Amino acid sequence: MATPHRRKRRKVDGDTLPTPKKTRGPASPRKRKTKPDPSPDTITPDTSSAIVDPLPGPSKLDGQRAPSEQTFISIDELPPLLPDRFHGCLRAQKLQILRASQRPSVGTPAASDEDPSxxxxxxxxxxxxxxxxxxxxxxxxxxxxxxxxxxxxxxxxxxxxxxxxxxxxxxxxxxxxxxxxxxxxxxxxxxxxxxxxxxxLDDEEEPSAVNDDDENPFLVPSEPxxxxxxxxxxxxxxxxxxxxxxxxxxxxxxxxxxxxxxxxxxxxxxxxxxxxxxxxxxxxxxxxxxxxxxxxxxxxxxxxxxxxxxxxxxxxxxxTAPPAKLYQWLEVAKGVLSVETQTSDQHTAEWRTLWTAGIYRFFENDSVQNQFREAYAVIRDIRLLSRILTSLAAKLSPSSPFPSSQLLVSAISSQRTRPQLTSLHQLSYPSVCLLIASVHATRGGHASFTFEMLHESFQDQVRASSAAPVQVLGGNIGMAFEELISTHVFVSVAAPSSNTAKEFVKYRCIAEIEDVRKVVDRDGQLNLRKWFNKAQ
Amino acid sequence: MATSEHWELELYTLLSLCPPSFLFVNTTSARSTSGGLSNVLKRLSQEPQDKAIFSARVDGIACFTSRLIYDTILNGLAQWEPSWADGCANWSAEGETRRWNDTIDGFIHGIVSVGQHLQNTRVQPLSEEKKSTGAELIRLVITIEHVERLRECVPEVIVPLTRLAELSRLDVCVIFLSETRWDDIRPAYSAAPDPYFIDIAPAQKEESMPVSSSSKHPIDAYHPELRSLWSHYVALVCDVCYSFTHDLEELQYIAVARWPGFVQPILDERLRIFRDVHGHDFDPSDEQDMLLVAEMAFELPADEVRLRLTRLFNPSITAALEELYPRLTNAKDWAIANKPEDDILAQLPTQLHPFKTRAKLPASTEPVEISTLSRMSKFILVASFLASTNPAKSDLRMFGRGLDEKKRRRRRASKPSGTKVKSGPVRIPQRLAGPMPFPLDRMLAIFGALLEENDTDKRPFRIEYSIPGEYTDMETGRVAVSALIMHLCSMKLLHRSSALDKLDGPPMFKCGISYEITLLFSRQLQIPLNDLMWDPL
CATH class of the missing domain: 3.40.50.300 (P-loop containing nucleotide triphosphate hydrolases)
Known part of the structure; x- marks a missing residue:
């Protein structure tokens, strides 16, 4: 799918999202190094090398790049570690990608046979x-x-x-x-x-000029x-x-x-x-x-x-509308990632070859395509794409110089599929106890609860299972409660009132029972898990 | 979730190259992240960049009005310190007397003005060749910490701040830093663009704590020689405390409090060696002794000694956690109060018991302000607690007396024998759900019942009160009782829940003391509290 031929692709895109299986055979992408439909101005390479041209058709037709740059490089030859001489190039490339991702070029000139976007x-x-x-x-x-x-x-x-x-x-x-x-x-x-x-001020000056004789002491003379x-x-x-x-x-x-x-x-x-x-x-x-x-x-x-x-x-x-087809989205991504650098570095040409090969490998990857498709299916906002690409570019380093599927996954998870309650994942023991107690309260039919209710439930549990790891003083668990409030896991149900004591203010837990289950499972303490399972 | 190095690198890369106009840094510890952020900004301002970077930091707690925010940002970007001598004037461009802080419009004009000022004064003299190109040479970075506070104090500035780059048409990067999620801060109607997110993972247990080793002589708890022991000690503290708090600073506080006691046995051992070699005690103020001790080579404690220390001090670290984490005392006092015995290592292992904390805090049974209450106020408070927790319908059963003067019709305590599960929510005792408001009359009635039961025998005999209960009625009707109730209200031991100027109906109150305090009072007054509660404990 490196350079999808537009006409062919559009037919596929017709009504449904294209799947990579349709345009690509069952063979693994690494083995299959030829483009699906090579453009007439490129040479068909042999099977051991790939065409390093992920740019979509139009930019190639612009003739911006000299034919001598149409080099081939085996994807397996990409260095896992970047040699020192390319560090400047990588930095320049990152800079250009970051700039391009802030202003992605969406309006690619459409082909003549299609309605303009x-x-x-x-x-x-x-x-x-x-x-x-x-x-x-x-x-x-x-x-x-x-x-x-x-x-x-x-x-x-x-x-x-x-x-x-x-x-x-x-x-x-x-x-x-x-x-x-x-x-x-x-x-x-x-x-x-x-x-x-x-x-x-001109307007204001005229009346003030007229009123000069009155010498209004409240009128501050205004400077024009x-x-x-x-x-x-x-x-x-x-x-x-x-x-x-x-x-x-x-x-x-x-x-x-x-x-x-x-x-x-x-x-x-x-x-x-x-x-x-x-x-x-x-x-x-x-x-x-x-x-x-x-x-x-x-x-x-x-x-x-x-x-x-x-x-x-x-x-x-x-x-106006966001891109209507997946391939347009992908083209934006490709356009941003394969933006050219303008440096006077002597290794630029060599770097360019490496980089285009890296981009080609990136977009050939099945998992990358799935990730992009999934993101596109949920949110078509082009700014999301630019945030993902920004994150991707910011994490490139000499030890992982080319975009990879792992980097894309981490970029998407940090920008789109964000974990709901990140603060839940590092709760201390007393906080987890309070969370479980709140689940018990909710299961008991009290969606809103006070601190005293949770504390009582916790104390009962400590008393019932003599194997509670450490006896906790009241102060400690009260602080945990405040911690949960400050991270908005517990949100107040009613407006704060001066004549309600702090321990009787009603709260509601916004963490779902499944979130709590994950926390308890990850924490791995058997007592807590038993106590939590009682709420089922 | 990025660890500390990763996110600092990511932020550094972005800010030095081409940052998104709006970033949101979600962290679990705002203090440590704020430190990391200032490191990044410091590095950026020191190292040569494509663009000169100027930064400003705003704390959402300190800047609680929009003017404070605007002024802090503009002064910070222009690196302007208001001075007392100049009348604390804010920054303004040369020859201008405009104020930038009246509205957001003015602030945006101010940002543009600061940008031009910086470009003219700071950057262009340095790089004449770039001047000709006319490109922007500066990048402004605005960091706002505790953004959740802005949402409470000045919600109207959030949207313009998130769109500052497009509004001012400058290279501005706004970084929001918060422990709260963006979803909880996000303005309504999706007015703000979605930020570029950076999530910071919490500090790991393994991240060691630095210790300042400034000491010159080896018989000191902070000598660099003991660093390896320190790292073992830190691991021990983390093992004990990590499940209770993940806050690195709290762990440091506890570790620092226990450390002098922990190394004391080793230092004692060294002192003993010094005495054996030189024949006199070590005196840190004596220069001769300092020279002598510097020449001596002390061995680091063997593994066996270290394990013994660990075993000895393990329980005391738990104790330190319980007292120091809620700040029931401070680290210094705790360390002094919990000094280990002298020569603890010299004793035979069989004689040793795990080190126990000696100085327990005085049990906080009775706060000072409550201990001074009169007997009658305690009766009133117990009565109001009962009125707040018992349902009003139960009063006759709980306090009414039958003809035989003995028998009280209590609530049937035994549960129904059948294990039939009732539908509906689990019943929560009122004691846990919070006090209910009660009318004054009801409380006075309960108060009278309590006095009649528990106070009559303590009164002097008065001939004029012959009818049973007449004396108690007299007592409850005294002005002093009403005055006491108002006094308790002013102490917040009772809460008045009806308006002060309301004339119709009796005034309503709520009890303001906890069950524990009530239990304490009822013991002092010899009232059987549990018998009188509808939901006994």
């Missing part, structure tokens, strides 16, 4: 929209909608970077600008930064200095400031991250002003144009708008 469509639509504003001075608005990590921000950033002339870009986030006044102040600040003049702080403007300035945006010397782009949160602001006045300005912006009438781009992962964001706001919104909704 969702993100490509959104990207093109956004490009056209921006074109309309920047070249013709239109007032536009749109909403980019898609699940978390599906590339909303990336598409916007890509399009903004691609612009020839730099417009005024105002970035607002619903997480930070929690009220319209804060948002307005931020707009004023960013305008000051990008245009060099503060429009808010751009570096000064921007005071919180009154809400009445909102329409004036936003209405002025199209009259600036450059077109303006307003980006609203977490658009749905702005819709929760009272009366949606910011959205109303922005969308109203965008709608009433007449092309060619001396205005430079404005575009309002909202980004949200909430699917009903459009319906959250009030009627008067909605009627001013253009209704353009561009959708």
């Amino acid at each position: 969702t993100n490509e469509i959104a990207s093109t639509q956004l490009k056209n929209l921006l074109d309309g504003t920047l070249s013709r001075g239109e007032g536009n608005s749109c909403l980019i909608m898609g699940p978390r990590g599906s590339g909303k921000s990336r598409i916007v950033e890509q399009q903004l970077d691609a612009l020839a002339e730099k417009p005024i870009i105002l970035r607002l986030s619903g997480w930070v600008q929690r009220t319209d006044r804060l948002a307005l102040r931020e707009i004023a600040y960013q305008l000051t930064q990008q245009t060099g003049s503060s429009f808010l 200095n751009a570096s000064q702080g921007v005071a919180l403007p009154p809400a009445s300035h909102l329409p004036a400031l936003i209405g002025m945006l199209p009259t600036l010397s450059r077109p303006s782009i307003v980006i609203l991250d977490a658009f749905d949160l702005f819709a929760l602001h009272p009366r949606q006045s910011l959205l109303y002003c922005l969308l109203d300005t965008a709608q009433s912006c007449r092309a060619g009438a001396g205005s430079k144009g404005i575009v309002v781009i909202g980004m949200t992962s909430r699917i009903d964001a459009n319906n959250m708008l009030e009627k008067r706001v909605k009627s001013r919104f253009s209704g353009r909704i561009y959708r």
Whole structure:
């Protein structure tokens, strides 16, 4: 599956997830060194060597690599320990992988016979929209909608970077600008930064100039200095400031991250002003144009708008989506892992050969493919993939220089299938006792329990089985209880009250009985196990 | 789960190359991890990197408001120490008087400003060739410890902090460090991006504890010669204590407390040798003696001696755990109180008994504030305990007297003979489930019953009270009793559960003392407590 031929693979992908068995024979991957469908520009190697080209087709077609680099190396020749001369190369490679994994390139250009992906469509639509504003001075608005990590921000950033002339870009986030006044102040600040003049202060200066004669002692004279702080403007300035945006010397782009949160602001006045300005912006009438781009992962964001706001919104909704096929996911992973280094090291070419062979071996591994498939089947968020790849790259070292199945498993277990209660696995003896006592209480029909109940149960057990390892003082077990509370294994049922003594506050155990069983089994103490089994 | 070396290496690699913008370090011991983290950051700032790394650390306990968090981060990144002489001013760029700490917006502007300041002042003078490329040359690392506290105090800053890189558009890495899981901190509506996780495994038993060996002469518990014995000793302490606490610092505390006693026999032996050779006792303040002792070569204790020491001191380590782990006393006092006998090794093995702790703490039977209570307040407290634990319906059966003045109709103690298992939850005695609130009248009634049963014979005879129970009624109705109840409330031995300004109905109270204390009082008052409890122990 190193370089899956796109057309062939897509047929397989049709509706179901491809299984490696379908595309690969029963023979072990090591023996089978030829590609399933070699591209016409590569030489078919003999059976003892593998083509070291895990890159997907498009990047190869770019002609970035010289044909001389198309070397072959036997997978068995990969050194288990990296020679000293490659240490610099490995570091550079890790750096590049980490960089690439922060910004994985999802939008690979699609082949001509396939419909363009969702993100490509959104990207093109956004490009056209921006074109309309920047070249013709239109007032536009749109909403980019898609699940978390599906590339909303990336598409916007890509399009903004691609612009020839730099417009005024105002970035607002619903997480930070929690009220319209804060948002307005931020707009004023960013305008000051990008245009060099503060429009808010100009507005304020005029009345103050008029009132100079009154010598209002409460009015602090404001300096029209751009570096000064921007005071919180009154809400009445909102329409004036936003209405002025199209009259600036450059077109303006307003980006609203977490658009749905702005819709929760009272009366949606910011959205109303922005969308109203965008709608009433007449092309060619001396205005430079404005575009309002909202980004949200909430699917009903459009319906959250009030009627008067909605009627001013253009209704353009561009959708983004995570990769729809497993092979796209894998291609992203391959693209990240086989990113090229740009070093002046003399061993770079040699390293490149080794590295591509290592990547080839990695992706040929059945267990690796299973891991990727499993991760993809559960979460399609591309950011999860980038976290997995980051973890993979961070753990590469001269003693294990190439990605391996074990590293991938550990990366996935640390980033995706995280153990639920890690703190359970190093509990001390008193804590385990309390945990078992809580299981007994739960089994007895009391889902919530007090410390006294657990302590009584524990004492009964110590009394009943004379073989308790060590008699524990009360203080010790009380501390264990606090430990369990602080690690959120026991969570309080009711709000803390001043007239309830600490030992009678009710708690609930969030560890499942199976978790406790694992802890007890791992601890291996026979007494504890017997006591635990009584609860069955 | 990564061991300490692994995670430090992983973090170092990430931070030096290209870290994710948001990391979450989940640990079991925040203190030791915080130390490891500062080691990593120190190394990063000392060794040459592609980008200059500036870091700031915030403690969620110390920074309990958003302003404190913002100021600490900005001052830390700019390496600015507010000084008293300057009026403790926070960092601000040259020529600016802006405050960065009013809102999160201001803070983000502040971060950008700090970034520019650092880039201009710290980095670019050093690397002129990079200046031309215009690339960012700095990386900001912000570590926030005890993040779970932020969730309680300033939940609104968590989301912006997790998205700081995209908001400020700088190379910023935010590291959250917590003993709590991310799932318990995660803001609602998946507002924060998922972090890059680093899980840290707990310290292993085998990880040895370092000991500072500063001593100059060999007749001292901290001489480097004894290091091999120390490692055996540490293994012993770990064997005994590890199942009770996995906290390395607690183990160290216990180990350090017992160590002077543990080596005392060996040092005694060395002193004896010194006396035999030189004819006088060793005096550490005498320089001549110091020279003499430095020339002498002492043998390390043989295996047999070590085993004997182990056997002798094993029980005392358990005792140390029981007293030192809950900090019933401190290590120094404990060590002094539990000094071994002199010349314990010189005795014959048959005479030896395993070393026992001598100085037991005084049994904490009666706390000081309770021992001063009057007899009547003890009656009130016992009555309120009974009112809090017994069901109200049972009062007549428990306290009512029949005509014969003797017979009380108790609860039938014997269980039904059939082993039929009843459905429904197991009954929990009220004593364990917590005290129930009771009206004052009910408690006064029980109080009267207790007085009538146990107090009448101690009163002086008064001719005016001829009707049975009249004297007791008089006693329970005294103002002093009401005053005592309010006094006990103020001592938190009784809890008032109804509002103070409520007029209708009797005031409600809850008992605030435990069963053990009640038992103590009832013994002093000669009340048969178990007979009066609905769920006797």
